[in-house]
Amino acid sequence: MRIRRLRLAGFKSFVEPAELRIESGLTGVVGPNGCGKSNLLEAIRWAMGEGSPKSLRGGGMEDVIFAGTSARPPRDFAEVTIVVDGEDGETEVVRRIERGAGSAYRINGRDVRARDVALLFADAATGAHSPALVSQNRIGAIITARPAERRAMLEEAAGIAGLHVRRKEAEMR
Numbered sequence: 001m002r003i004r005r006l007r008l009a010g011f012k013s014f015v016e017p018a019e020l021r022i023e024s025g026l027t028g029v030v031g032p033n034g035c036g037k038s039n040l041l042e043a044i045r046w047a048m049g050e051g052s053p054k055s056l057r058g059g060g061m062e063d064v065i066f067a068g069t070s071a072r073p074p075r076d077f078a079e080v081t082i083v084v085d086g087e088d089g090e091t092e093v094v095r096r097i098e099r100g101a102g103s104a105y106r107i108n109g110r111d112v113r114a115r116d117v118a119l120l121f122a123d124a125a126t127g128a129h130s131p132a133l134v135s136q137n138r139i140g141a142i143i144t145a146r147p148a149e150r151r152a153m154l155e156e157a158a159g160i161a162g163l164h165v166r167r168k169e170a171e172m173r
């Protein structure tokens with residue numbers, strides 16, 4: 001599975017709709033401090049279902065919505081779309097949050113649960129907590145991880161994390 005396109009609107013500093021194409025190979029994001037490089041990575045994690053505002057450097061989930069500046073009013077919603085391609089062709093995953101209304105997800109235009117998005121990415125051995133997405137200051141944490149934590153990272157990388165998500169879901173029924 002590869003992320004091919006990323007669309008943002010009202011997400012953090014990306015107030016105007018923006019679309020980025022991600023080509024094959026290595027992608028670098030460069031720019032001055034504070035220009036939004038980390039926000040891009042957070043947008044990907046958020047669309048994949050990240051549920052912790054703190055790990056998105058916010059106090060609450062609505063903090064991902066453009067908060068306004070002296071020159072621009074705040075927005076009412078944030079929306080991030082990631083287009084991935086895999087064995088079955090392209091899949092479009094959308095997460096949207098509205099002030100006071102929480103998050104909603106769509107896969108290929110159909111309303112789905114957060115769980116469905118988690119399963120989609122877990123089966124592809126990636127996801128909001130994938131060791132493939134390493135944010136600033138997290139590299140040290142991986143190096144010093146306890147064996148159990150490191151095992152979880154290896155399981156995820158090996159593509160069996162989806163089984164654990166399914167097992168947890170089965171246990172809750």
Ligand code: ATP
Binds near residue numbers: 033034036040065066
């Ligand atoms: P560095 O090089 O320092 O790591 P960066 O390019 O990674 O910087 P980010 O941390 O992605 O930059 O972007 C920070 C900017 O995003 C700040 O200017 C901050 O004000 C802005 N920002 C974050 N959340 C919001 C929000 N909800 N509304 C408006 N702007 C926001």
Ligand code: MG
Binds near residue numbers: 037038039136
């Ligand atoms: Mg940064």
